[in-house]
Structure formats: C-alpha cells, structure tokens
Amino acid sequence: MKASNIRNIAIIAHVDHGKTTLIDSIFKQSGMVRENQQLGERVMDSNDLERERGITILAKCTAIEWEGTKINIIDTPGHADFGGEVERVLDMADGAILLVDAAEGPLPQTKFVLGKALKLGMRPILLINKIDRPDARPDEVHNEVFDLFASLDANDEQLDFPTLYASGRDGWCAESLDAPRENLHPLLELVLRHVPPPQVDANGPFKMLTTLLEADPYLGRVLTGKVYSGAAKVNMSVKSLDVTGDHVESFRLTKLLTFNGIERVPANEVIAGDIICVAGMKATSVADTVCSPEVKEPIPAHPVDPPTMAVTITVNDSPYAGLEGKKLTSTMIATRLKAEAETNVAIRVTESANKDAFELAGRGELQLGVLIETMRREGFELSVSRPRVLFKEEDGQKLEPYEEVIVDVDDEYTGAVMDKLTQRKAEMTDMRPSGGGKTRLTFRAPSRGLIGYQGQFLTDTRGTGLMNRLFHSYGPYKGDIGGRRNGALISTDKGPAVAYAIFNLQDRGVMFIEHQTPVYQGMIVGEHSRENDLDINVLKGKKLTNIRASGSDEAVTLVPPRRMSLEEMMSWINEDELVEVTPRSLRLRKRHLTPQERELAKKAEKKKGAE
Numbered sequence: 001m002k003a004s005n006i007r008n009i010a011i012i013a014h015v016d017h018g019k020t021t022l023i024d025s026i027f028k029q030s031g032m033v034r035e036n037q038q039l040g041e042r043v044m045d046s047n048d049l050e051r052e053r054g055i056t057i058l059a060k061c062t063a064i065e066w067e068g069t070k071i072n073i074i075d076t077p078g079h080a081d082f083g084g085e086v087e088r089v090l091d092m093a094d095g096a097i098l099l100v101d102a103a104e105g106p107l108p109q110t111k112f113v114l115g116k117a118l119k120l121g122m123r124p125i126l127l128i129n130k131i132d133r134p135d136a137r138p139d140e141v142h143n144e145v146f147d148l149f150a151s152l153d154a155n156d157e158q159l160d161f162p163t164l165y166a167s168g169r170d171g172w173c174a175e176s177l178d179a180p181r182e183n184l185h186p187l188l189e190l191v192l193r194h195v196p197p198p199q200v201d202a203n204g205p206f207k208m209l210t211t212l213l214e215a216d217p218y219l220g221r222v223l224t225g226k227v228y229s230g231a232a233k234v235n236m237s238v239k240s241l242d243v244t245g246d247h248v249e250s251f252r253l254t255k256l257l258t259f260n261g262i263e264r265v266p267a268n269e270v271i272a273g274d275i276i277c278v279a280g281m282k283a284t285s286v287a288d289t290v291c292s293p294e295v296k297e298p299i300p301a302h303p304v305d306p307p308t309m310a311v312t313i314t315v316n317d318s319p320y321a322g323l324e325g326k327k328l329t330s331t332m333i334a335t336r337l338k339a340e341a342e343t344n345v346a347i348r349v350t351e352s353a354n355k356d357a358f359e360l361a362g363r364g365e366l367q368l369g370v371l372i373e374t375m376r377r378e379g380f381e382l383s384v385s386r387p388r389v390l391f392k393e394e395d396g397q398k399l400e401p402y403e404e405v406i407v408d409v410d411d412e413y414t415g416a417v418m419d420k421l422t423q424r425k426a427e428m429t430d431m432r433p434s435g436g437g438k439t440r441l442t443f444r445a446p447s448r449g450l451i452g453y454q455g456q457f458l459t460d461t462r463g464t465g466l467m468n469r470l471f472h473s474y475g476p477y478k479g480d481i482g483g484r485r486n487g488a489l490i491s492t493d494k495g496p497a498v499a500y501a502i503f504n505l506q507d508r509g510v511m512f513i514e515h516q517t518p519v520y521q522g523m524i525v526g527e528h529s530r531e532n533d534l535d536i537n538v539l540k541g542k543k544l545t546n547i548r549a550s551g552s553d554e555a556v557t558l559v560p561p562r563r564m565s566l567e568e569m570m571s572w573i574n575e576d577e578l579v580e581v582t583p584r585s586l587r588l589r590k591r592h593l594t595p596q597e598r599e600l601a602k603k604a605e606k607k608k609g610a611e
C-alpha cells in the first residue's frame with residue numbers, strides 16, 4: 001500500500017453531538033463488522049465511565065477500508081477537560097469531520113477543537129447531525145458554523161467547506177435536505193475526494209511522532225502515532241528523541257501493529273503516512289520521535305495547554321478506612337498517580353515533602369473527578385480536598401485562569417443566572433436570543449468563581465439550562481470570591497443513623513444521609529440552613545417505656561436526602577473539609593474530626609494570618 005491510498009481523519013464535535021454513534025454506523029456499512037457480530041452501542045466508548053457518562057474521555061483510533069483506500073478514523077474527546085488528548089491527536093490527522101447537532105448548533109467545545117484544526121491548516125467537512133430532531137434548524141446552524149469559521153480566522157479555502165446532513169443513529173447522510181436518505185456512502189466518498197493523502201517522505205529514514213501512550217498487560221508500553229517518513233520492519237533497531245532532540249533510549253521494534261476495524265492487528269512492515277502502534281520501549285513517551293539511528297532532528301511537537309486546577313489527595317484516615325478498599329497506602333496511591341501522569345500529559349502529579357499528600361493538577365473538575373472515580377473502582381481509598389485554581393506570576397502581577405462560559409437558558413431565568421455569575425466575578429460579553437423562548441449568554445469568568453456553580457445553576461434554571469465552559473486565557477487576579485454560604489451539619493457520634501433522629505433534625509437543613517447510613521464523629525451529614533457549622537446527634541433513638549400512650553407512635557416521614565456526584569461533592573466542600581472516596585461510598589467530612597481539633601486548627605490559622 002502507498003501513502004496515496006491512505007486518509008487520516010479526526011472526528012471533532014461537542015460532547016453528546018453523536019460522533020461515537022456515527023462511527024458505529026460507518027463500521028456496519030463499510031463491511032468491517034460481520035452481520036452476526038454483536039457490537040453493542042457506542043463501540044468506541046469502551047471504558048465503563050465513558051459508557052455511563054455518555055462521553056468520550058480517551059482518544060481512540062480505528063480504520064476502515066473503502067474502495068481500495070484505508071481510512072484511519074480518530075475519535076477525539078469532545079470535553080474541554082480532555083483537551084490534552086485533542087491537541088496531540090489532531091497532529092495525526094490530515095483532515096477533519098466537524099460534527100454539529102442540528103438543534104444545538106456549534107458549542108464552545110466545537111470552537112476549541114475547530115480552532116486547533118484550522119491552525120494546522122485542515123479543511124474540515126461539516127456534518128450536521130441529528131437532522132431528524134423535531135427542533136432541528138439546519139440552515140441556521142450552517143450559518144452559525146460559517147460565522148464560527150470566520151471568527152477563528154479561517155482562510156478562503158477553509159471557509160468553502162462542504163456540508164452534509166445526517167442522522168448517525170439511523171445511518172444515512174445526504175448532500176442536501178431533499179436528497180435521498182439511503183446510507184453513509186456520500187460521506188466516505190467525500191472523504192476520499194476532499195481529504196488530502198498524508199504529506200510524507202516515503203523514501204527517507206524511518207520517523208514517527210508518538211501521540212498516545214497506553215499500558216497493555218501483555219505488550220507493556222504501547223505508543224500510537226503517525227509515520228512521517230520511511231518504513232519500519234519488526235525487530236528493526238531504532239532510537240527515540242525528545243522534543244529538544246536529546247536521546248531518550250535505543251530499542252528494537254518487537255511488535256508493530258496497525259488498525260483494522262476496532263482491532264489492532266500485527267504487521268511485519270509499516271509505511272509512511274499510516275497510523276501505527278509500537279511496543280518494546282521502556283522510557284519513550286508522548287511527543288517523542290521514534291526513528292532510525294542515523295536521524296538527528298526530532299519531529300516538531302505541539303505544546304499542551306497547562307493544567308489550571310488542582311486537588312490534594314491524601315490517605316483515607318477516617319474511622320471507616322479499610323472496610324471497602326484494598327489499596328490504602330500512600331505508596332500505592334503514589335504509584336497509581338505516577339502511572340497516570342505518564343500516559344496522560346494533561347495531568348501533573350507532585351508529592352509533598354513528607355510524601356503523605358499528592359497534588360493532582362489537571363484541566364478541570366471533570367478530568368480530576370474522572371481519574372478519582374477510576375481509582376475508586378480499582379479498589380483505592382482516598383481523601384480529596386476542594387479543587388483550587390493554579391495561579392501564575394508574570395511581571396510581578398498575579399494571574400489566574402479565565403474560562404469562556406456559554407449558557408443557554410429559558411428567558412425567564414436569564415436574570416438569576418446573570419446575577420449569580422456577576423457575584424462570582426464573571427463579565428458578560430454577549431447576549432442574544434437563540435429561538436424557542438431561550439437566550440444564549442456568553443461570559444468570561446475566573447475559573448475560581450465557577451467551582452461549585454454547576455449545582456446552583458441547575459437549581460436556578462429548574463434543571464433546564466445548558467452550561468458549557470472552556471479555558472480562555474490567564475488574566476489579572478479578581479480578588480476574593482465568596483464560597484458556600486451555608487454551614488455544615490456534623491455528626492457527633494459513630495454508628496448507624498436513626499430515622500427518628502433525622503426526622504427531628506430535618507428543620508435544621510438539608511440532609512445527605514438516610515436511615516441506617518453509617519456515620520462517624522466529624523462526618524458531614526447535611527447542609528445547615530444557616531451560615532455556621534452545627535454538631536448534631538443523628539443516632540438518638542426514641543426513648544422507649546413500657547407504657548404506650550395512645551397516639552404517641554405517629555409515623556416518621558423523612559424528606560429524601562440530597563444525592564451528590566463526586567464532582568459536586570468536591571466543589572461543595574470548603575478548605576477545612578474533605579471528600580472520603582472508597583469503592584462503595586462517598587462521604588463528606590471535616591479535615592479535623594473532633595470539635596477540639598477544629599478549634600485548635602482555627603486558632604493556629606488565625607495566628608498564622610496575624611504573622
């Protein structure tokens with residue numbers, strides 16, 4: 001096969017616009033899946049968390065054969081927190097399919113990935129998906145995409161993008177709204193015509209740029225990337241160079257793999273232009289160049305945007321520690337976090353001086369939450385602090401990360417949203433009606449002000465609002481931003497909570513626990529209706545006597561407790577509180593469990609502030 005018979009395309013879109021479902025349909029129609037093969041839904045989202053949340057977290061490659069041409073398809077994450085994946089992945093592609101929902105139109109994440117693709121000189125194909133939605137507005141969406149291209153400084157060639165209308169779920173696309181709706185062949189044919197073959201040097205020495213790194217239980221470290229020049233055979237001697245051109249290691253290519261459908265298949269030889277996997281190295285990582293021994297210059301690699309948010313992870317030291325998980329020690333936690341930092345370049349791990357705490361830095365609450373949730377499922381127990389943003393110093397000025405926030409809400413809730421975001425130091429940059437009684441508001445807000453806002457936003461918009469956030473830039477420090485106003489309800493004792501006690505304490509605030517929930521001293525069991533913390537006893541049962549007065553056994557009616565996800569808990573807590581994460585439970589607790597310890601900590605803090 002020659003490079004002219006290869007096409008490398010990335011599918012880019014906002015979260016939930018249907019790209020993984022579209023790839024399922026392409027598989028079925030290109031003959032890569034046997035008639036009787038059980039695929040299941042969203043075959044590319046192989047990770048449990050991806051399936052549960054309905055989002056793509058890890059970039060993945062796949063390949064199909066169409067009319068004698070191999071099309072490598074890269075399914076990219078659509079969420080800003082996984083932008084570290086997106087940037088590197090686009091380096092492997094020569095073209096892109098931009099997938100946009102026919103009702104929602106282009107959203108911030110579309111803008112983020114599209115901006116990166118246009119900078120690389122790609123000429124994307126626009127695919128307006130979910131055209132069969134009752135609220136679809138394809139012509140308006142087409143105009144919005146054109147405006148987006150223009151605002152991202154697209155050149156004339158890029159502005160002249162081809163457009164297809166599709167329903168990925170039903171497996172058809174068409175060049176116009178009234179064209180026949182049969183299959184996805186028009187898309188595959190357009191890819192062959194519109195996307196250029198990879199621009200590579202087939203006769204030069206072997207060079208590939210590594211883009212993705214994963215650990216395989218059988219092969220060890222597996223690196224995926226694109227071959228920019230030459231060819232390679234199994235057992236060939238190669239070396240790797242880092243971004244600056246320094247030698248990393250020399251090794252043999254013990255295993256070469258190429259993509260075929262959703263599988264990786266062994267190959268004896270790989271050629272320039274193809275996307276391949278190599279195994280056999282110990283130290284080579286993402287953005288390194290794997291090449292023939294005579295090569296001196298590495299392939300230029302793109303820098304990754306820096307982490308903007310961090311949490312502190314410590315060993316779980318609660319009274320219920322070790323009851324559910326098997327991985328409890330700081331050594332185990334350190335090993336796992338370092339392994340993650342090695343394969344995920346958007347994450348940074350630093351160890352504290354006494355090695356009992358780790359700072360985990362990433363792009364946002366979701367990315368950090370996904371890693372902690374993954375560790376929890378692997379049997380780890382941890383304590384997690386409130387997320388904090390990472391500041392920068394420049395010319396003696398303190399800078400903090402800002403995000404662009406795009407909010408779609410019903411007209412009646414715009415006032416509440418504007419009020420809350422202004423309190424959090426956000427500035428509104430745009431406001432326009434988006435049809436159907438909805439308004440689209442655009443803000444530039446400090447990341448600090450957005451921690452914990454998602455839950456408040458859903459309450460204010462009665463669950464109907466849509467909020468999308470995207471890292472914008474670093475800007476001047478905005479001063480103090482108020483946190484949670486209400487105090488916590490804290491348990492005074494250890495044991496199972498009693499319905500009678502909860503019933504009598506319900507008017508003190510919102511409860512997070514129910515009858516028989518195990519609690520301990522210092523555990524947070526609810527949110528106080530006032531600003532101060534309050535210690536309460538949720539174990540106190542009804543005093544029993546041997547005389548039964550008539551009417552004294554009235555039924556106890558409990559208000560359902562508030563349930564929070566891991567990310568909601570992380571953003572709910574204050575500086576002196578922690579989230580206890582174990583394989584089967586998520587609990588909120590005070591950093592210091594007894595009232596005496598909390599008082600001493602408060603005094604020490606005051607003394608430190610006075611100095």
